[in-house]
Amino acid sequence: MSKTDLSNRIRRLRFDHGEMTQQELAERVEVTRQTIIALEAGKYAPSLPLAFRIARVFGVAIEEVFQYDEDPGGD
Amino acid sequence: MNPQQKTARFNLIVISLALGLFAIAFMLLYQIAGPKAARGAFGLLGLLGLLGLSPLFYRRKHREQKVVLDERDGLIGQRASLIAGVVAYLYFVAACMVPWAVLRMRAGMSQNVSISIDWLPLILAGGALILMGTWSVAILVQYGKEAGDVED
Numbered sequence: 001m002s003k004t005d006l007s008n009r010i011r012r013l014r015f016d017h018g019e020m021t022q023q024e025l026a027e028r029v030e031v032t033r034q035t036i037i038a039l040e041a042g043k044y045a046p047s048l049p050l051a052f053r054i055a056r057v058f059g060v061a062i063e064e065v066f067q068y069d070e071d072p073g074g075d
Numbered sequence: 076m077n078p079q080q081k082t083a084r085f086n087l088i089v090i091s092l093a094l095g096l097f098a099i100a101f102m103l104l105y106q107i108a109g110p111k112a113a114r115g116a117f118g119l120l121g122l123l124g125l126l127g128l129s130p131l132f133y134r135r136k137h138r139e140q141k142v143v144l145d146e147r148d149g150l151i152g153q154r155a156s157l158i159a160g161v162v163a164y165l166y167f168v169a170a171c172m173v174p175w176a177v178l179r180m181r182a183g184m185s186q187n188v189s190i191s192i193d194w195l196p197l198i199l200a201g202g203a204l205i206l207m208g209t210w211s212v213a214i215l216v217q218y219g220k221e222a223g224d225v226e227d
Contacts (some may be wrong), residue, residue: 025098027141027142030141030142030145031142031145031146031147032142032143032144032145032147034077034147034221035145035146035147035148037221038147038221041221043149043221046146047146050146070196074135
């Protein structure tokens, strides 16, 4: 899957939450670890329910986890 | 490696094995006993029946393993199915049009052109192989692109 216009702070948030491992996060949001890896690498844009589940695990709003770059190549 | 990847790899191994053995047996029998005997090599294509074992990969090995496939795997599977469907459609178009065009050109304006009906099941089986083979390659390629990003 190609890179998306969606960036995220999942890696940062994991470390801020007691150095949570990718496996722990994957189990809590009910996906595979490979999906967390793809998300952190910006290679996969999650579904809305998954994005909400991830935000809830960290106890923050969804916008604090995911940012949409509307005009990645523009000014 | 998740069940989808295992299935794709298993499919490619079985297809390669069956087609490889078939090709070898066909050539040997053709050389030794002639064209009629060479038809016996088609029996080796029965090995393709092993493809039916792939659902075994979807069994859960450990009870604590809650998630085996998720939404991303589903999307990869859908994309692979779409690619395989398009390739299989193109194969069937070629399977219908190429013999028609070639035989029509050879026969000129004559209407008395025909092919053996024995080609029909072979074309169907070929389509199934193309479908499964393309699906498997598409699965492995999509997962392969994401490899190498492992970090904790």
